Amino acid sequence: MQVGNVTTPFGRRSVTLAQIKGQMRTAEIKAGKKADKWKVFRDACEARVVLGVQDRALAVLDALLTFYPGNELSEDRGLVV
Template identity: 90%
Template sequence: MQVGNVTTPFGRRSVTLAQIKGQMRTAEIKAGKKADKWKVFHDACDARAVLGIQDRALAVLDALLTFYPDNELCEERGLVVFPSNDQLSVRAHGIAGTTLRRHLAALVDAGLIQRKDSANGKRYARKDETGGIEEAFGFSLAP
């Protein structure tokens, strides 16, 4: 029997078996594993046709990566970014909200990001007494 923590989408979005498998695979990332976020981005650009995503989805991925503070994606620092749609739209060169949501869904379907929804569907970070992020809700950039 497998025991794990699976998050389901907030609202009317359905969860697929592939999304659950992706969440479980992300939970199994070995400690100390790192990836350069811009190399990951360039690899995604090269594999765009195979992944079935459009160039606007890559602009949204680029915008999401700019919210991650370091150049190396690392589990110890947390891999969840939690920008608002307004800020994400600004960094994605001003795309409309409906277009933004469509391309976020395409990135999730392609397995490049994962949603980590809070109970009320908001994106935010819960901090501890020292100001460090205890738990974050938003988009996971796990490699």
């Protein structure tokens, strides 16, 4: 049996089992999948309470998406603003 602490790559905050499960689901996404950036943003706004996202974070995301070229988010173009 292995014993240890799982932490995020950005510091010593603990990671929940739900977060690890979510990461595993995203690893299963097929290559070449695309999404409309504004639909993703609207979905995040509607689910903000469930996601635990603050209004300020959504405002920052809105600004970042504005500078992202094109309307589709894809692995091919990279997600760096």
